Amino acid sequence: MSSQDIPEENLPAERDHAHGAVGVADEKNPFADPGLPPHEHRIQDIDERAAKRSERAVAFLFTLSMLATVGFIASYVAIPHDKSVFIFPLGHISALNFALGMTLGAALFCIGAGAVHWARTLMSDVEIADERHPISAEPEVKAKVMADFRDGARESALGRRKLIRNTMFGALALFPLSGVVLLRDLGPLPEDKLRHTLWAKGKLLVNMNTNEPLRPSDVAVGSLTFAKPEGLEEHDHEFQTEIAKAALMIVRIQPDNIKDKRELEWSHEGIVAYSKICTHVGCPISLYEQQTHHVLCPCHQSTFDLSDGARVIFGPAGHALPQLRIGVNDEGYLEALGDFEEPVGPAFWERG
């Protein structure tokens, strides 16, 4: 007995009362199937006036639909596409979009409502029973198919001529490799691309908003400044890809309040620069709480403490934000003292 077979008595009894076979209450079995109940007439079936009313209702709905389509075309032609209109409680919305939506909606909905009303009130609602037939084939059919298959298989001699069979399988298994190889040029190999950003020794920190190099005096306590490396401009071809790694956030913290020793060393007069890209899945972090020096990623709420090496204090991020070592050049501008020492953004297998 296989684990799939279970004794017949464990299966519930099969229900096979044919439709209408037990038409009257059964004295022996009060739970027997009484068969389909008799059809109950609707008012439209017996009163021609009610049927006429239904007919008029359906025709009315179809007519409404026609009018709505005319309204749609009229709106399309007549309403300027930049006109806005105040509609309570929606507020100011595009007049054209509203008019087109309502007329198209009405035109379609009335066709549907008419058809459904027609079906429900005027078409026959007498229930009909159809027989079902088992899906599995009769044994004779199965036997015929198996015999045919054996004949075909024997005539192909696939089982006997093993050389043909094996080389065919080999050829069929190998040819999709060409397709796989063709996918190779979808992109470059990762190599160490995720480890480097545009930041390098001597690159100035440029304010993202003003496009001016930053001086220490530009960074006030309690403010959050976003910066990019000098030389990266919005019109550059690679701007999006480079800023996705190089985006920087800069805050000033009283040096006494910086708890992490390395953070203090890499800062300048309490000015610290961290990667803006969250180490969880790469959203840009943008919410800063000045009192606690916590920053929060608005996507998944990872929270980092910028006064303590940007370690994770809440949320799904797995490691601290990378810090950029900064200093001041001879002209008094903030500059990077090298690239990030670890990859920015989400963690990956080769990150280590």
Add this chain to the structure above:
Amino acid sequence: MSNKDDRRKAPAGERVADWADGRLGIYSLAKANMRKIFPDHWSFMLGEICLYSFIIIILTGVYLTLFFHPSMNEVEYHGSYVPLQGQLMSEAFNSTMHISFDVRGGLLIRQIHHWAAVIFLAGMFVHMMRVFFTGAFRKPREINWLFGFLLFVLGMFTGFTGYSLPDDLLSGTGVRFTQGAILSVPIVGTYISMFLFGGEFPGGDFVARFYSIHILLLPGIMLGLVVGHLILVFYHKHTQFAGPGRTNKNVVGMPLLPVYMAKAGGFFFLVFGAIAAISGIASINPIWVLGPYRPDQVSTGAQPDWYMGFAEGLIRAMPGWEINIWGHTLVMGVFVPLVLFGVFLGMIAVYPFIESWVTGDKREHHILDRPRNAPTRTAFGVAWVTGYMIMLIGGGNDIFATHFHLSINAVTWFVRIGFFAGPVIAFVVTKRICLGLQRRDKEKVLHGRETGTIKRLPHGEFIEVHEPLSQEALYTLTSHEQYAPAEIGPTVDENGVERKVKRGEKVRVKLSKAYYGEESQIPKPTVEEYKEITSGHGHH
């Protein structure tokens, strides 16, 4: 047989049909299907909503391709929306702005497309719940259940690749999230990311690549699956609920021509009309408010479309564990949610096969279960939905925190604990409710319906009059099947040789006891019980 005169007499429609029949054999096809019977129940229209919204999506999607430019080349905006004048943006965003502001009716079609997608996914979710809770996935419909499951999953990814196309700030953030999740895959993560994006994120390729996936690859597969799904619905004939005259060997309802052609055809227009009206009223994905994507910018309250919300919840709730060994990083905090995403959805696909293995039932089932009569299955379903909903809450934890003035940490912890506790509680509670409803049915069958009529007996006692149920009601309430729990057969055969009980069989028997044991179903009333009570004088 037919001479020239006869042919001239036949009406034009018949002549066209004759012509087609000679080439396509349409009369044989129509003989089997024109008056095909469909049973009536409100829940059977849920699948129709999915089908119709799918058609609407294809129609509107084709229109949108006439105007959309799937390119990430940077251009300056000079359209009619003033606030974004002169801003740098991709051609994808620019052309979506053009559709929304400068093509008359373009915004409406865009919104119909997006609303229909949201409704399509919601429709599939609810339709699958209907099929699950009524046991409509049982033999012979397991393959159609898998088709439906694939449609749901492919629908999610088609939706995702679709809403990523405008290259706006919100969708770009979603793409970044996906890229971060891909990076977490051990060994091959960085390679997949480089190959998918044609280099580092975001690069200049993904819109064009997502475009061909969104408009060709996935919808093509889905169209095939939809056609297969419908062919199987026709071939199997629709399931029906138990009732007088409705057996496992018939299907009772009304014919395709004319009733269901009118009802289903009309329903297409109802769905389309409703979506068009919604799209005229309610704005969806207003990309002009969000602006073009920049990888260093983000807005608060970033949410995916609802059907991706539970994936979002998984990734928000998971603690950020990272394992660093031998110079490699296993990003548990992201990779575990990615795996759970697949496992959680995969459960839907395998359930019918688990249940049929437990029951060992190889018969065809065309009569639907009432959910209460399959308490363990119903409890599993509700537990799954509970887990899903808790993750959906997790995906919007920031929204819940700001709207209900809760701490984000508290919401996140609720989700973390709820993901494990919620389904267990839901399972137990659902099973109790099902058993309670079974007892109520039994009570009704044996003692009749409570009429609310209070009668005073001669000796002063007050009783409520119970009215016996009609035979139709008795049949409906007692016709369901009840399995007996499986047993491990004799471990010694007739010759006294000990039989080894396989581990699989032991598991199956245990599961079967959990499904159909004493604690899991109330034995339905028997004819003897009924007769004993109804014939006794104590009946009231």
